[in-house]
Amino acid sequence: MIEVQNLTKSYGGITAIQSLNFKVNKGEVVGFLGPNGAGKSTTMKIITGFMAPTSGRATVGGYDVFENPIEVKKRIGYLPETPPVYGDMKVRDYLKYVAELKGVPKDRMAKNVERAIEKTSLGAVEKRLIQNLSKGFRQRVGIAQALVSEPEVLILDEPTVGLDPKQVAEIRDLIKELRGQHTIILSTHILPEVQATCERIIIIHRGQIVAQDSLANLTNLKAGQRRVQLKVRKAKAQLDQSLSSVNGVIGVQAGAGDQDWMIDADASEDMIERIASHVIQKGYGLLEITSAKADLEDVFLKLTYGSNQAATELEQGV
Amino acid sequence: MSKVMAIGKKEIKGFYLSPNFYVVCFLCAAIFSWVYPNVLNKFAMALQTAVYQPDMPKQQLNIHYQVFLPQLNILNLILIFVVPALTMRLFAEEKKLHTFDLLLTSPVTSAQIVAGKYLAALSAIFGLCFLSFLYPAATTVFAHLNWAPLIIAFLGIFIVGAVYAAMDIFASSLTESAVVAYVLAVIFNMAVWFVGIGVDVVDSPLARQIFEHISLNQHLMALVEGTIRTNSLIFLGSLIFLFCFLCERVVESSRWR
Ligand SMILES: Nc1ncnc2c1ncn2[C@@H]1O[C@H](COP(=O)(O)OP(=O)(O)OP(=O)(O)O)[C@@H](O)[C@H]1O
Ligand SMILES: [Mg+2]
Numbered sequence: 001m002i003e004v005q006n007l008t009k010s011y012g013g014i015t016a017i018q019s020l021n022f023k024v025n026k027g028e029v030v031g032f033l034g035p036n037g038a039g040k041s042t043t044m045k046i047i048t049g050f051m052a053p054t055s056g057r058a059t060v061g062g063y064d065v066f067e068n069p070i071e072v073k074k075r076i077g078y079l080p081e082t083p084p085v086y087g088d089m090k091v092r093d094y095l096k097y098v099a100e101l102k103g104v105p106k107d108r109m110a111k112n113v114e115r116a117i118e119k120t121s122l123g124a125v126e127k128r129l130i131q132n133l134s135k136g137f138r139q140r141v142g143i144a145q146a147l148v149s150e151p152e153v154l155i156l157d158e159p160t161v162g163l164d165p166k167q168v169a170e171i172r173d174l175i176k177e178l179r180g181q182h183t184i185i186l187s188t189h190i191l192p193e194v195q196a197t198c199e200r201i202i203i204i205h206r207g208q209i210v211a212q213d214s215l216a217n218l219t220n221l222k223a224g225q226r227r228v229q230l231k232v233r234k235a236k237a238q239l240d241q242s243l244s245s246v247n248g249v250i251g252v253q254a255g256a257g258d259q260d261w262m263i264d265a266d267a268s269e270d271m272i273e274r275i276a277s278h279v280i281q282k283g284y285g286l287l288e289i290t291s292a293k294a295d296l297e298d299v300f301l302k303l304t305y306g307s308n309q310a311a312t313e314l315e316q317g318v
Numbered sequence: 319m320s321k322v323m324a325i326g327k328k329e330i331k332g333f334y335l336s337p338n339f340y341v342v343c344f345l346c347a348a349i350f351s352w353v354y355p356n357v358l359n360k361f362a363m364a365l366q367t368a369v370y371q372p373d374m375p376k377q378q379l380n381i382h383y384q385v386f387l388p389q390l391n392i393l394n395l396i397l398i399f400v401v402p403a404l405t406m407r408l409f410a411e412e413k414k415l416h417t418f419d420l421l422l423t424s425p426v427t428s429a430q431i432v433a434g435k436y437l438a439a440l441s442a443i444f445g446l447c448f449l450s451f452l453y454p455a456a457t458t459v460f461a462h463l464n465w466a467p468l469i470i471a472f473l474g475i476f477i478v479g480a481v482y483a484a485m486d487i488f489a490s491s492l493t494e495s496a497v498v499a500y501v502l503a504v505i506f507n508m509a510v511w512f513v514g515i516g517v518d519v520v521d522s523p524l525a526r527q528i529f530e531h532i533s534l535n536q537h538l539m540a541l542v543e544g545t546i547r548t549n550s551l552i553f554l555g556s557l558i559f560l561f562c563f564l565c566e567r568v569v570e571s572s573r574w575r
Contacts, residue, residue, distance in 0.1 A: 048423045052574045073425040084420035088332060100324035101424040145420070 001026040001153060001183040002047060006056035009042050016042040017207040019056065024200075026152075027180045031198035032187035033300060039207040040187040041081055044155050047185070048078045060153055074103060077151035079159055083142025087131030091122055091141055094130060095148050102149035116144040119174055121167070135162045143171065154178065156186040160193060172196050191300060203303050210303045226291055228263040228275055233285025235259050246278050259287070321426045325434025326441075333404065333442040342400050343449055349396070354389055354453045361385050382467055382544070386454055390475050390542055393450045397443070397479045398511065402503030404442045405486040408435045409569070410499040418572075428569040432562055436487055443479040447472055467544025474541025477554050478534060482507050484561035491568040510534045510557075 002024040009016045017039035024030050032040045046053045047060065049069040057064060063071040086094060095113045104112055117126055120140040125133060130141060139162045146154055159175075160168045175184060175197045188194060194201055195215060202212040232239065239261050240252040248271055251264045265271045272291055279286045333339045361384045368379055412418040421431050451472050457463065486503035493499050514533035520526050530536050537550040 050419060050423050050573070070425045070427070073423055076423065078419075078423045080416060080419045080423075082416040082419075084415075084417045086417055087415070088336070089328075097324065097328050098420065098424075101321060101421070101426060103321070103425055 001028075001061060002185070003059045004043070004047070004056070005058070007043065007046060007053050007058055008055045009039075009046060009051075010054050015207055017204075020204075020207075020209055022202055022209065022212055024183055024185060026183055028200060029175060029179045029184045029186070029198050031194035031201045032185060032204060033189075033191075033194060033201055034187075034204035035189070038204040040204055041157050042207075043204070044078070044157050044185065044187060045080075048076050048155055049073055050078075050080075075152045077102075077146035077149055077154045079142045079146040079154075079156045081157045083138050084145070085130045085138055085141050087129065089130055090127055091130060091133075091144075092117065092126040094141065095144055098145045099148045102151075104149050112148050112150060115150075116148040119147060120144040121170065136164060136167065139163055140167065152183060154182050154184045154186075156184065158188055159186055160188070160190070168193075203300065205303065226265055226267045226271065228265055228272060229255070229288070229290045230261040230263060230275065230279065230286075231255075231257075231259050231288035232261070232279060233259070233287055234283075239279075239284065242282055243275070243278065246274055248274065321424075321430045322434045322437065325421075325426070325431060326437040329408065329435055329438030330441050333438065334445070339404070339442065339445075342403065343446065346393075346396055346400075346446060346449055349392065350389065350450060350453050353392060354385075357385050357388050358457065381457075381461065381463070382471070385457075386468060386471060387542060389450065389453065390471060393447070393475055394478065394538070397446070397475070397482055398507040399504060400446065401439070401443060401479060401482040402486045402489070402500045402507065405439050405483055405490050406496045406499040406503060407490070408439065408487050409491040409565075410493050410496045413494045413572075414496075422573060428566045428573075431569055432487070432491075432566045436483060436562055436565075439483040439487060440480055443483055444476060447476045447479065450475075464544075470544045470546060471542045474538055477541070477551075478538050481510070481534065481554055481557050481561075484558040484565070485510070488561045488565040488568070491565045 004020055004022050007020040008018055020039075020043060032043070034040050045051050047058050047065060049065045049072050052066055057066070059065065060072045061075050063075075065072050089097065092113060095116055096109065099109050099112055117123055120143050122137070122140055122144055125137055130138060133141065139159075143156070143159055146156065156175075160171050163171060172193065175186070178184060179197075179199075186197070198215060200212065200214050203210050230239075235258045240254070243249055243252045243261075243263060248266045248268055249263055250266065253262045253264075254260070255262050263275060265275070272289060276286060276289055279289075361381060364384065365379065409418070412421065454463070454468055482503075485506040486499075489503040489506055490496075490499040492502065510532075511534060513529060514535035516529035517526055517533060517536075520529060531549075531553065534554075537547075537553055540547050540550050
């Protein structure tokens with residue numbers, strides 16, 4: 001649905017993004033992750049046709065963003081960093097105006113506006129001037145504005161900024177609900193948000209993609225390993241020697257208690273199964289086994305702020 | 319076209335529902351209510367004395383010259399300062415408040431954006447001209463008037479207002495600050511007005527002809543006197559087109575930065 005090739009943008013001397021390449025399939029929810037100034041908003045602005053890239057190209061639904069901007073814009077709902085709301089308009093009038101701009105047919109206008117208001121719980125303030133709304137409500141109006149034309153592609157730049165926890169949860173649910181019918185790109189600094197909503201993550205740092213993969217892979221991926229936590233009934237069993245004979249186990253360490261063990265193993269799918277059946281066969285008495293994934297936060301920090309080595313390791317891993 | 323109407327309608331509502339527009343209308347009404355009866359009174363006196371002065375020039379006995387023309391000059395002066403106030407927010411404020419992002423990422427062309435906003439500005443100017451037109455129209459209660467030249471004269475001032483509007487939305491598109499847009503727009507308006515002075519200061523007949531042609535004053539005068547000249551209409555039309563086109567280019571260029 002969205003394809004970006006060698007996208008580069010420089011503002012005067014500053015290179016904001018450098019030869020980005022990625023693809024988003026129809027119905028996918030992709031999270032853009034990166035520290036401040038990484039180039040997330042810049043990439044989004046180019047995809048929405050708000051500004052031109054310095055070089056490279058982007059297509060949405062097969063239309064080039066700069067050869068066919070009108071076709072692309074018909075398909076996109078965009079929430080910029082600052083919600084583009086007119087203070088002197090009422091919420092409902094504003095949404096109606098946006099729907100008109102986006103070319104929503106007359107017979108669907110009322111229904112779409114109604115739906116957008118409902119999805120973002122704006123019913124209580126629909127008759128109020130936007131300038132009198134609180135920041136969170138303005139953000140919601142911004143989200144409603146992106147939804148009102150029922151676009152195929154939604155581009156949301158930090159959608160949950162300034163919202164209260166309940167509303168954050170609601171917006172996340174909304175995004176999950178939209179998954180499948182709409183293709184969504186959202187940017188954020190908040191990791192749980194990506195974990196809650198996105199299927200795939202693109203991590204950008206200093207204008208370059210340092211990782212792009214599914215959430216499951218990313219958190220696992222560090223050096224292609226996984227860590228398994230094990231608790232057995234028998235205390236002080238000689239598990240370390242016994243377990244190292246299992247195929248794929250890299251190292252075994254004693255855990256906090258004398259029943260606990262930490263196992264580093266490769267990331268193959270049946271690893272947990274093999275460890276479990278070994279423990280049971282040998283009669284250690286299996287109490288608990290959990291796969292302790294590397295935290296997304298760790299991955300993120302390592303990829304963006306940590307050593308460059310981690311990044312190169314990762315590239316090789318991919 | 320429906321997009322142009324959508325943008326236009328929104329801006330027209332912005333004008334007619336905002337108190338600022340009514341403050342301007344009130345000031346206009348206040349000025350005219352004071353000046354117009356005075357001028358009319360003077361004209362009535364002149365008519366009375368004219369009976370004893372048969373050699374008085376004909377122009378001085380014509381209500382179009384003696385009453386409506388001064389009123390239109392005042393209206394013109396008002397437009398020079400008021401049109402920029404109406405148009406200054408059209409682009410500058412949108413850029414500042416980031417609402418321009420919405421327009422630039424909606425499936426509308428730059429030309430549609432400019433057209434919508436320009437039409438809205440025209441509607442506001444029409445409102446002002448209509449308000450001023452009420453004064454001569456009210457005069458019909460006690461005098462018989464020639465409607466055609468009067469309407470043409472107001473059409474003329476409306477077209478001049480349209481030229482100001484085109485220049486002023488261009489000024490507004492150049493900057494993010496409404497104040498800068500206002501000042502720039504007033505300078506533009508004065509500039510076209512003052513080009514007329516060139517007629518009096520240059521010597522060569524060719525240069526004089528050129529100045530005469532590009533002076534807004536000359537074209538307005540023709541219309542105010544009730545004559546429609548095609549070259550005037552073409553000149554004013556092309557000025558409007560030129561500035562709308564420049565404005566469209568500026569809007570388009572903001573996509574390329
Ligand atoms: N209009 C501009 N002029 C000059 N430089 C700019 C402009 N907009 C962005 N930049 C630069 O481009 C880089 C990327 O900015 P961008 O806004 O895309 O970052 P971001 O990832 O969205 O950051 P944040 O998380 O803070 O929103 C930054 O270094 C920024 O300084
Ligand atoms: Mg940003």
